[in-house]
Amino acid sequence: MPVTMKDIAALIGVSRQAVAAALEGNGHTRVSQETREKVLKVARELNYIPNAAARSLKGGTTKTIGIISSPGMPYSDAVFAEICQVLRTRGYSYLATDLIPEITELPQVCQSLASRGVDGIIVAGAPRTPAKLFMPEIPLVFCRTIDGTSDIDVNREDTGYIGTAHLLEHGHKTVAYLGIHHSGTRLRKNGWKRALQDYGAGGISIDLQSLEGSAERLKEILRKEKVTALFCSNDFLAGKVMRCLSMSGWNIPGDIAVAGCDGNSFIEYTTPTLTTVIQPIHQIAEQCAELILERIRKKINGVILSKIDVTPKLWTGGSCGCSEHPIRSLYRINSTGSLEKDYRLNFNHSLWDEES
Numbered sequence: 001m002p003v004t005m006k007d008i009a010a011l012i013g014v015s016r017q018a019v020a021a022a023l024e025g026n027g028h029t030r031v032s033q034e035t036r037e038k039v040l041k042v043a044r045e046l047n048y049i050p051n052a053a054a055r056s057l058k059g060g061t062t063k064t065i066g067i068i069s070s071p072g073m074p075y076s077d078a079v080f081a082e083i084c085q086v087l088r089t090r091g092y093s094y095l096a097t098d099l100i101p102e103i104t105e106l107p108q109v110c111q112s113l114a115s116r117g118v119d120g121i122i123v124a125g126a127p128r129t130p131a132k133l134f135m136p137e138i139p140l141v142f143c144r145t146i147d148g149t150s151d152i153d154v155n156r157e158d159t160g161y162i163g164t165a166h167l168l169e170h171g172h173k174t175v176a177y178l179g180i181h182h183s184g185t186r187l188r189k190n191g192w193k194r195a196l197q198d199y200g201a202g203g204i205s206i207d208l209q210s211l212e213g214s215a216e217r218l219k220e221i222l223r224k225e226k227v228t229a230l231f232c233s234n235d236f237l238a239g240k241v242m243r244c245l246s247m248s249g250w251n252i253p254g255d256i257a258v259a260g261c262d263g264n265s266f267i268e269y270t271t272p273t274l275t276t277v278i279q280p281i282h283q284i285a286e287q288c289a290e291l292i293l294e295r296i297r298k299k300i301n302g303v304i305l306s307k308i309d310v311t312p313k314l315w316t317g318g319s320c321g322c323s324e325h326p327i328r329s330l331y332r333i334n335s336t337g338s339l340e341k342d343y344r345l346n347f348n349h350s351l352w353d354e355e356s
Contacts, residue, residue: 003046012038023048063092065292066113068106070099070125075262075279078338079124079144082285090289092119099125107134114138120292132303139295140303143288148187152287154279155309160191162314163259163277164231168199170257170321172229175201176222178241179233181209188261192231203227208237215244228256229320235260239270242319246271253321263315263339272318273325278351281340283310313351315339 005019012019014035021031022039031039042048065087069080080096087094095118097109107130110121120139128147142150160177167175177192179185189205196203204225211217218241222230232238238260242252250256252272260267263278287308295304316322332346343349 003043003048005048008039008042008046008048011042014039061119061296062117064118065092065094066110066116066118066121067094067096068099068109068113068121068123068126069096075264075281075338076125076144078281078336078341079284082281082341083122083124083143083288086282086285086289090293092289092293099123106130107136110138110140111136120296122288122292124288129303129305135303137301139292139299139301141288141292141295142303142305143284149305151291151304151306152284152308152310154284154312156185156187157191157194158309159261159277159279159312160188160193160231161195162191162312163261163275164192164195165199166275166314166316167229167231167257167259167320168195168201170229170253172257173201174225174227175203175229175231176225176227177203177205177231177233178218178237179205179207180237181207185233188233219245219248222256230256230258232258232260235262235264235267235274235276238274238276238319239266242270242274252319257321258319261312265335265337265339265342267315267317267339268325268327270317270319275317275320275322276315276339278313278315278340280310280313281338282344282350315351 005016005023009016009019018031018035019039022036023043067080067083070076071080084094095113095116097113106123106126110123113121114136120141122141122143124143126142126145129142129145129149141152143152144150145153148156164175175196177189179189192203204221204227206218206221208218230241232241238258242258245256246252252258259275259277261277261279263276267274267276287310291306291308318324329347331342334345336342336345340351343351
């Protein structure tokens with residue numbers, strides 16, 4: 001059985017209220033310094049652990065944030081790890097759980113975390129934001145919700161626009177969009193469309209799901225439509241398509257230029273290196289931490305949706321026709337799944353401090 005304040009009080013011969021005052025370190029109480037030292041000594045000896053849920057119910061804070069995330073993808077895992085790191089630097093611990101795919105179960109998961117005494121909850125990568133009436137009355141922050149209804153997210157339409165516009169600035173007149181049918185990439189596709197309109201260019205949208213993933217059918221479409229540049233909905237798709245086309249005799253970027261998005265670390269290893277639109281992990285994590293702590297401080301509960309956009313960044317490689325980035329540094333500490341985190345972790349270098 002865990003040790004309680006009542007147990008400590010009985011051993012020392014003081015009231016439970018005196019033990020609580022001593023443990024909370026409240027300088028305005030009448031507990032003497034001698035009693036306080038006795039309480040702290042016994043608490044250490046018995047390995048007393050405060051009841052976080054009880055403290056929360058009393059209106060105190062537990063300095064713990066609940067995090068619900070969708071693991072399994074390198075970018076999602078990197079965002080989760082960065083949020084945890086930022087919270088630690090702010091003096092907060094975290095209680096994490098996997099995001100259940102069924103959105104109807106998210107309120108129950110949030111309620112479960114709330115019952116454990118967390119001060120607030122960050123939800124990263126949910127399919128969509130549930131209705132406010134279903135969520136617990138606790139500070140909440142939604143990050144990178146798939147349908148785009150988030151407090152904090154990278155500007156997805158700008159992601160598509162930046163990548164497509166860069167290809168058009170290389171002189172291409174027909175830029176295709178390549179994706180896998182998925183609601184989370186809809187806004188990136190909208191950015192591709194907007195860039196075509198602004199530059200007066202043409203293009204075709206290609207859904208790999210409708211092609212049943214066939215590489216041959218994709219190549220037929222690219223030839224038929226005379227596509228000279230390809231904007232892909234993520235780096236994995238762009239990297240594999242580049243490899244597929246190269247193996248079939250296509251020169252990249254001579255025959256077709258390619259750009260992706262997300263900023264995965266492997267883009268430096270492709271031949272040529274892949275141009276991408278980086279989704280800024282550290283800035284997302286900083287914004288999530290700042291917003292949840294602000295809502296805790298101001299006691300702002302429930303679903304609010306501030307809709308804070310974080311600006312993505314173009315990273316140029318050889319796949320679009322730009323000069324390759326020289327690789328002057330390898331790794332000093334460890335490798336991660338994100339280009340941004342590789343540079344920050346190993347060399348304390350921010351990709352936002354330089355022009356791409």
